[in-house]
Amino acid sequence: MGGSLARAVKEAGLPWHVRGLARDPATRRAALAAGAVDEACATAAEAARGADLVVIALPVRVIPDAARDLAPHLAPGTVVTDVGSTKAVLTRRVEDLLPPGVHFVGGHPIAGTEESGFAASFAGLYRGARCLLTPGASATPEAVASVRDLWESVGMRVEVMDAATHDRILAVISHLPHVVAYALVNAAARADASLPGLLSYTGGGFRDFTRIAASHPAMWRDICLDNRDEVLRALDEFLAEAGRLRSLIAAGDGAGLEEAFAAARVVRRSLAPAPPRAEDRP
Amino acid sequence: MGGSLARAVKEAGLPWHVRGLARDPATRRAALAAGAVDEACATAAEAARGADLVVIALPVRVIPDAARDLAPHLAPGTVVTDVGSTKAVLTRRVEDLLPPGVHFVGGHPIAGTEESGFAASFAGLYRGARCLLTPGASATPEAVASVRDLWESVGMRVEVMDAATHDRILAVISHLPHVVAYALVNAAARADASLPGLLSYTGGGFRDFTRIAASHPAMWRDICLDNRDEVLRALDEFLAEAGRLRSLIAAGDGAGLEEAFAAARVVRRSLAPAPPRAEDRP
Numbered sequence: 049m050g051g052s053l054a055r056a057v058k059e060a061g062l063p064w065h066v067r068g069l070a071r072d073p074a075t076r077r078a079a080l081a082a083g084a085v086d087e088a089c090a091t092a093a094e095a096a097r098g099a100d101l102v103v104i105a106l107p108v109r110v111i112p113d114a115a116r117d118l119a120p121h122l123a124p125g126t127v128v129t130d131v132g133s134t135k136a137v138l139t140r141r142v143e144d145l146l147p148p149g150v151h152f153v154g155g156h157p158i159a160g161t162e163e164s165g166f167a168a169s170f171a172g173l174y175r176g177a178r179c180l181l182t183p184g185a186s187a188t189p190e191a192v193a194s195v196r197d198l199w200e201s202v203g204m205r206v207e208v209m210d211a212a213t214h215d216r217i218l219a220v221i222s223h224l225p226h227v228v229a230y231a232l233v234n235a236a237a238r239a240d241a242s243l244p245g246l247l248s249y250t251g252g253g254f255r256d257f258t259r260i261a262a263s264h265p266a267m268w269r270d271i272c273l274d275n276r277d278e279v280l281r282a283l284d285e286f287l288a289e290a291g292r293l294r295s296l297i298a299a300g301d302g303a304g305l306e307e308a309f310a311a312a313r314v315v316r317r318s319l320a321p322a323p324p325r326a327e328d329r330p
Numbered sequence: 331m332g333g334s335l336a337r338a339v340k341e342a343g344l345p346w347h348v349r350g351l352a353r354d355p356a357t358r359r360a361a362l363a364a365g366a367v368d369e370a371c372a373t374a375a376e377a378a379r380g381a382d383l384v385v386i387a388l389p390v391r392v393i394p395d396a397a398r399d400l401a402p403h404l405a406p407g408t409v410v411t412d413v414g415s416t417k418a419v420l421t422r423r424v425e426d427l428l429p430p431g432v433h434f435v436g437g438h439p440i441a442g443t444e445e446s447g448f449a450a451s452f453a454g455l456y457r458g459a460r461c462l463l464t465p466g467a468s469a470t471p472e473a474v475a476s477v478r479d480l481w482e483s484v485g486m487r488v489e490v491m492d493a494a495t496h497d498r499i500l501a502v503i504s505h506l507p508h509v510v511a512y513a514l515v516n517a518a519a520r521a522d523a524s525l526p527g528l529l530s531y532t533g534g535g536f537r538d539f540t541r542i543a544a545s546h547p548a549m550w551r552d553i554c555l556d557n558r559d560e561v562l563r564a565l566d567e568f569l570a571e572a573g574r575l576r577s578l579i580a581a582g583d584g585a586g587l588e589e590a591f592a593a594a595r596v597v598r599r600s601l602a603p604a605p606p607r608a609e610d611r612p
Contacts, residue, residue, distance in 0.1 A: 158533055178531065213525070220521040221532045225514060225539045227579075231572040232510060233594040238567060239502040243495070249460065250503045250601055251440055256538050257507045261598040265591035272579050272587060283576050285520060287569070290513040294565050297509075297554050305554060309547035312515040316543040319532055 050105030051169030056202035069095035096121035109270035124149025135211035151191035154182035175203035182211040219278035332387030333451030338484035351377035378403035391552035406431025417493035433473035436464035457485035464493040501560035
């Protein structure tokens with residue numbers, strides 16, 4: 049995420065001095081060689097010193113660790129943002145770690161691929177995709193404007209909302225489907241154990257449907273636990289509907305079943321087509 | 331399904347006399363004009379008279395109706411097959427309708443698109459995809475061989491299994507995912523009703539995941555009811571696993587959750603990549 053952002057900033061010709069922070073010397077060399085950064089830093093102190101805007105481009109679980117590392121080196125007035133897939137709990141945790149006078153604006157650029165690391169980064173990742181901003185209690189209108197400017201400069205459609213709304217939306221449209229896909233693949237694997245070879249019959253439908261079950265287990269564990277309340281709520285809503293369909297099938301209620309399927313089809317067809325490959329991230 | 335089969339038979343240069351049965355005169359004209367059939371018939375009597383092999387290329391629900399229409403016109407020794415997505419209950423129902431001496435071999439070419447009708451047909455539909463045959467009680471080895479020959483001639487990989495095994499496999503890898511996708515879309519729609527605009531945030535992940543919820547409601551109603559026992563069994567296995575994941579999330583059991591997600595990822599990654607676009611049908 050960070051590598052693609054740095055590349056995009058440079059490709060857009062923005063007159064900003066970009067520092068990248070990476071523990072791995074090979075990553076620092078690669079980022080410098082690609083012209084993605086002006087400086088490649090090995091420590092939070094180097095990266096944070098004098099920065100106007102700090103982007104914590106890490107998965108949910110390690111964002112607070114990064115905030116803790118950066119905190120002693122951030123001057124009052126600095127704006128901090130992140131790219132985490134959950135926002136409410138995370139924002140409170142990060143703000144507790146940042147020094148007074150530093151402004152935190154939660155960010156969630158809804159873009160990405162199943163790959164990670166600088167080698168997988170590319171300047172076009174964010175173009176045309178959506179970015180949700182959830183200003184923390186410490187955010188000023190100016191801080192929000194500067195984070196908005198950042199993402200708009202690399203082609204994103206930026207929207208500001210409260211963190212609770214963000215977490216509700218993402219639980220339903222992203223976190224829930226992941227949990228469901230993981231459950232479906234595990235159930236199918238168990239069926240395959242009782243009827244060996246069963247999984248070899250899966251076609252494109254099953255594969256499309258379960259592609260997200262190949263997502264990173266630790267990252268999704270963290271998302272589910274960080275956004276626990278909303279994930280449970282969405283899961284319960286889904287389980288209630290699945291249970292209702294189960295009852296219709298068990299009762300042989302063809303009219304009820306057709307009505308339920310037809311309603312879903314209308315909704316599914318009303319969704320705008322996905323932009324090409326840019327929105328696969330949580 | 332029938333139009334694509336007829337086109338494929340002709341394109342393969344097979345020396346068979348092909349009759350197509352269609353109620354709609356426009357379809358008959360189109361099939362003749364495309365060179366897909368040698369004769370375009372308007373009635374079961376015309377189509378069945380003297381046929382060696384009859385393919386009922388219709389959705390599950392109307393296959394028995396077609397068998398009933400054809401029955402009086404089928405001579406002993408005729409082989410009948412179908413393309414239905416369920417097999418055990420359907421095979422018994424069809425065999426009850428066919429006259430003695432007619433051999434029924436259940437068929438399920440696992441190919442297709444979300445489109446239907448002759449206008450959507452194309453000769454390459456079946457090439458490289460799998461076809462499962464489930465011989466009925468009335469099937470002879472010769473009857474099975476002739477149906478196998480048909481599908482292999484248009485490029486399918488044919489496999490013979492019993493109808494119960496077919497129905498178990500398809501319930502898990504196809505029917506269950508459809509029910510789950512319908513449930514997920516309905517649950518998301520209900521969430522959208524309480525938080526208007528929620529669905530507008532769906533990205534490629536949600537859209538890929540729910541694409542099959544745009545499938546034909548009546549067709550999937552029929553499949554779920556026809557294969558009810560196996561669909562309920564697969565659904566219960568899935569609901570048990572989804573419930574287990576729910577408990578892990580509720581308990582904040584990060585280790586258990588990561589293990590469950592990682593297991594699914596290993597299974598999902600072990601699936602062979604889907605062939606290009608040919609296997610999207612139930």
